Amino acid sequence: MDTKTKIALVTGGSRGIGKNTALKIAQKGLDVIITYKNSKEEADQVVNEITALGRKAAAFQLDTTSVKNFDEFIQNVSKHLQENTGSAHIDYLVNNAGTALYSPFMQTTEEQMDEMFNIHYKGVFFLSQKMLPFMNDGGGIINISSGLARFAIPGSSVYGSMKSGVETLTRYMAKELGARRIKANVVAPGAIETDFGGGRTRDDKEVNSFISNVTALGRAGLPDDIGGVVAFLCTDDAGWINGQRIEVSGGMNL
DSSP: OOTTSOEEEETTTTSHHHHHHHHHHHHTTOEEEEEESSOHHHHHHHHHHHHHTTOOEEEEEOOTTOGGGHHHHHHHHHHHHHHHHSOOOEEEEEEOOOOOOOOOGGGOOHHHHHHHHIIIIIHHHHHHHHHGGGEEEEEEEEEEOOGGGTSOOTTOHHHHHHHHHHHHHHHHHHHHSGGGTOEEEEEEEOSBOSSGGGTHHHHOHHHHHHHHHTBTTSSOBOHHHHHHHHHHTTSGGGTTOOSOEEEESSSBTO
16 A cells, blocks of 8 residues: 555455445455454455455455444554555545344334444444544545435335434535535445345345336346446546435336
């Protein structure tokens, strides 16, 4: 990494949309730091793939539900950056890490709601807040939301509600960070074929067929449909996009 190269931090970057995003960002000429929760092996493979693209990369373990560990994580990242670039700062933060919850409104427990809140809202809020002193002016924050914040599918009341909260938060970020020229935007994928939620969209033929039937482009999404859009927001070409929600769903439930 050199001081002239911009750097993006992608949470949950070891697989699925996060992995694709990290690779697409690297293809744009940025160096990348990813986080992973459990699988160091998967994360190291992503680092190797980014390195093969000619960019620099590193992976750090982070449980984004545990705010108490954020300070130590940021210290480790900033130390790594200082030693390798001469600066402890990044340019872009992509809040991607998350888990699924498929539970009817009438059956959802307080524990399930708390878990969703911690990872999809509280974690996003405080990681962004704590990273701000280590972000360069003129950079950006991209929060990953979901089409489920716009349309309702039974079983996703908590997940969709948390993503709606993040979308509102993003507009506040854009307003309050404008003085530092830090943009804040939302990318909201539709249903994507990954191992997210146990691979439900990818592996359940009935679910996949339903999604295809309600999507204008006639299929479920793939990680490759999403990562490039996030990567675009990490470039100067997207420098005047701020406070926006970009849905990338192939026209789902229009």
